[in-house]
Amino acid sequence: MALYGTDPQPGYLIPSSDRKPKLPFEYRFHKTPMPLLSQGLYFNESTLPNPCSNPDHGPPSRWVYYYARGLLQCALDLTPLSWNLVIRGYSSSSHPREAVLVFHEMRARGPSPNKFTFPFLLKACARTLDFEIGKQVQAYIVKNGTNSDIYVQNTLIHFYGSCGKILDARQVFEEMSLRTVVSWTAIITAYVENLQYEESLKTFYLMRICRFEPDQTTMVVLLSACAELGHLNKGRLFHAQVIANGFAMSVQLGTALVNMFAKCGNIDCAYRVFSIMPERNVWSWSAMIIGLAQHGQAGEALRLFSYMKHIKSVVPNYVTYLGVLSACTHAGLVEDGYRFFHDMVHVHKIEPMMTHYSAMVDTLGRNGRLEEAYKFITDMPIAADGVVWRTLLGACSIHDVRNAGDVREKVRKRLLELEPARGENYVMVSNMYAKIGLWEEVVKVREVMREEGLRKSAGESSIEVGGLLYTFFCGDDSQGDCPHIYRLLDVLILHMKSTIGIDEGNSAFWLSD
């Protein structure tokens, strides 16, 4: 609930049958003095403030909403503009659903919605992922005759993309008679949001063939696609285009570049971009901290975090803490992990998400503190998910497996109860037993898998060689010289064993299945 700030609670509807202007219930019981409608209108249509005109200024105070709604109720002969402003306010607030309710009121007793109404309304539907409502809105748009408006069409693409309906988004895009760079970016974004990164790049090439020039927003989206694909060469190319086009290094563009370089394995370039960014916010800092943590530079990540907080006075958010906790995991800093976790909850009032819990479990587990990790899980205020249990099971497999029987068995039981249909879990359990030589258990687990018809779903990875991206699956031998690849892998494992002392069990664990 803390997330909702001081907004009014949803579900409040002004009864349309009530002719006499009356203040809403919540309005009457509000503690702070507020302007009374009976003393005349304090706002008119042109001065009605947009409660969310600048999201950086925090959530709007609740009376702004009540006042706006009271105004809609009391005033007669309102133009669509008044309604649109209230719908706009809600669509970018933390209660976007309310925008839809206001729209219903508008249809029931207000003027006819116009072409400005729908972009706001669809934005609200996109934010609430309300596909059914949005679909109805689209039908209404067609009836209303505003479906040829380019703003409406672009928002429709965005809406369908957000709801995971990429085909609907594509259809809207195809049927457009006129497109702008915004339309192209919207459909490219829809592909990225739906994890179809290759398709997003293809659409970009098509965009270029149609002689549209990308802008900053397009580049930001493409860079995030490169980051997800790990496609450093493409990312570099887009970076070059950013420079060649003379695009200003905005916060979003800089953050996207930092993230792309970090995800593609070039932490030095990430840091270089980060250091020349003219402006940074918590997202930029988070991207850099996560990048450093993922590259094993935990000390640097924590130093940066401290610098961000104390010197730059940037307030960390839950993503920043993901990076910080992951740095603690990689550096084996259990006590620091506890301390950061505590700060996150009690100083910054951030409610931990499952990922934060699993990072803590990972930190404890990797340090061999298996009992403690188990207790941490059972003390969590929310039920642990499969990821958390798998994290701890993984820790049981690498730490003192022979003596960890107690925790190990409890974890195995909980995991298989929670996700009995997930093949990967059985593979993990079976490998763990194999490692400590409990072969009869291995046979039992494999038996269960066979009976239930369970298989491990194929893990997917990709690697860039000579500018070409190769995507492959677990056990996939379609990539040409397979024996050669495995021989090379053996050499690499041998090298790791001799340099950092990876033990036999571990490499067997990695290579299984």
Add this chain to the structure above:
DNA sequence: CTAGGGTTAG
């Protein structure tokens, strides 16, 4: 009064 954007573990 309108459209598209960055950060999320193992």
